[in-house]
Amino acid sequence: YIGDICDFEFLSETFKxxxxxxxxxxxxxxxxxxxxIDRSRAVFTQNNNVIGTLNVLFAIKEYREECHLVKLGTMGEYGTPNIDIEEGYITITHNGRTDTLP
Incomplete structure (x- = not known):
């Protein structure tokens, strides 16, 4: 299927x-x-990323609730953090509770 995720009708037909x-x-x-670069490119990026993702989520909800969504992002989207990026398991303590996460 080739189409635009900002076009909910396309996604609806694809999911059905x-x-x-x-x-x-x-x-x-x-x-x-x-x-x-400029306002129009900023608006295009936000529209594509936010509206497109919402359309995918609602298509799953409306036409295929048992479908699993894997949403991937990159540092190109979110930038490089000021801390090292942990690999493997990481132990986190928050409000006196500790857990190890993959």
Missing amino acids: SFEPDSVVHFGEQRSAPYSM
Whole structure:
């Protein structure tokens, strides 16, 4: 299927005919530096990323609730954090509770 995730009718027809068990969502545009060029590119990026993702979520909800969504992002979207990125398991303590997460 080739189409625009900002077009909910396209997504609706796709979900109805394909009935996916899972969706890997790569349909976002990296925000920087493209969105910093000017207002129109910033608006395009936000519209594509936010409205597109909402459309995917609502298509799953309305047509295929048992479908699993894998949404991936990159540092190109969110930037590099000021801390090292942990790999493997990480132990977190918050409000006196400790847990180890993958």
